[in-house]
Amino acid sequence: MSTLRIVLVDDHPIVRSGFRQLLELEPGWEVIAEVGSAQELAAWMLHSTCDVLVLDLSLPDGDGLVMLRHLLAQRPDLAIVVLTMHDGALYVQDAIAAGARGFVTKSSAPDELVDAIRAVGRGETYLGTDVRDFEADGMQEGHSELPELTEREAQVFLLLARGHSVARVAATVGINAKTAYAHRTNIYTKLRLTSDYELRLLAMKRGLIGRA
Template sequence: MSTLRIVLVDDHPIVRSGFRQLLELEPGWTVIAEVGSAQELAAWMLQSTCDVLVLDLSLPDGDGLVMLRHLLAQRPDLAIVVLTMHDGALYVQDAITAGARGYVTKSSAPDELVDAIRAVGRGETYLGTDVRDYDGAVAADSEGALPELTSREAQVFLLLARGHSVARVAATIGINAKTAYAHRTNIYAKLRLGSDHELRLLAMRRGLIGRA
C-alpha cells in the first residue's frame, strides 16, 4: 500500500495536533508537515511536495484563497482540501472555483475531513454535509443578493467586503489595478457607498459575510 502524504496548514497548533492524530489512524496515511502561516507554507512548498494539502482559509499573514490559487498555479495536480470556520455559500464558491477539491467546515464532525481526504485521493470532489446544498446554486445566490451589480462587480464587491485591498483584489482575480479601481468606483456609485467600511456593513446586512 502506498503512503498518502498529507500537510496540515492552520495557525492553531492544537487544531493541527488533533487532526494529525485523527488522520494518522488511517492505514497508509501520514502527516509529513504542519504549517502555521502562508509564509511558512510557501517556503515548505519550494523544497517539498505532498499528495493532499489541508488548508485553512484564515491565515495570520495572508488570505487562504489567494494562497490556494498561487499553489495551484505552481502545482495544478495538487489536491487541496479547505478546512475552515467559514460556511457561507460564497466562500464555498470561491474555493471550488479556485480549484479546491474539498471543502469541510470546522463545525463538521471530525470524520468529515477523513471522508474528504479519502474522496480527493480518488480524484473526486468533496463538499461537507453542512455546505453540500450550496453546490450548483451558489452563483444564483450571490447574484440575487447583489442585483445592482454585474457578475464581475459582485466578485470585486465580495473581495472588498472580506477586507482585501484593491491591489489584492486585482491580483486575486487576474485584472490590473486600474480596472479594479474602476469596478470599485462603479460599485460605490450603484450602491451609494462612500467607503469600504460602508461596503462591509452592506455585505453583512445582505448576509454575504459574517459579522465580525
C-alpha cells in the same frame, strides 16, 4: 499500498494536532507536516511535496485564496482541501474557482474532513454537507446574499469587505487593477455606497462577514 501524504495548514496548533490524530487513524495516511503560516508554507513547498494539502483560508500573514492560486500555479496537480470557519456561498465559490478540490467547514463533523481527503485523493471534488446546498441552488448563477450584483462583482464585494485593497483583489481574482476598480465603482453605484467602510457595514448586515 502507497502512503497518502498530507500537510495541515492552520495557525492553531491545537486544531492541527486534533486533526492529525484523526487522520492518522486511516490506514496508509500520514501527516508529513504541520504548517502555521503562509510564510512557513511557502518555505516548506520550496523543497517538499505532498498528495493532499488541507488549507485554512484565514492565516495571519496571508490570504487563503491568493495562496491557493500561487500553489496551484506552481503545482497544478496538488489536491487542496479548504478547511475554514466560513460557510457562505461566496467563500465556497471563490475557493472552488481558485482551484480547491474540497471545501469543509470547521463546524462540520470531523469525519467530513476524512471523507473530503478520501475523495480528492481519488481525483474527485468534495463539498461538505453544510455547503452542498449552495451548489444545488446554482452557486455559479447568482448570490442570494447580493442579488444586485453580478457573480464577479459579488466576488469583489466579499474581498473588499474582508479588508483587501483593490490591488490585492485584482491579484486574488486574477484580473488587472483597472478592471478591479471598475467593479468597485459598479458595486458602489448599485448598492448606493460611498466608501469601503459602508461596504463592510453592509456585508456584516447581510451576514457575509463577522462583526469585528
